[in-house]
Amino acid sequence: MSFFNDWRIIILLCLTLGLAPFFPEPHLWGKIKWIAGGANGMTLTDWFDVAMHGLPFLLLARLLILKLLPKSKT
Numbered sequence: 096m097s098f099f100n101d102w103r104i105i106i107l108l109c110l111t112l113g114l115a116p117f118f119p120e121p122h123l124w125g126k127i128k129w130i131a132g133g134a135n136g137m138t139l140t141d142w143f144d145v146a147m148h149g150l151p152f153l154l155l156a157r158l159l160i161l162k163l164l165p166k167s168k169t
Contacts, residue, residue, distance in 0.1 A: 108151035
């Protein structure tokens with residue numbers, strides 16, 4: 096479980112898997128623009144691709160939320 100709470104691994108995943116391929120633009124950015132444009136013509140493979148490239152950023156958001164929320168004393 097420490098894998099999901101390690102800042103170094105999550106940031107490395109964001110910079111590699113999350114943004115790859117880097118040129119001409121990050122792949123995830125292109126998919127987000129496609130979805131914002133109505134997602135016309137997107138197939139199941141494209142949605143899976145969005146999930147795979149977006150997962151590191153979701154893990155980073157999760158880690159940020161866990162660190163920012165106060166811990167309960169229960």
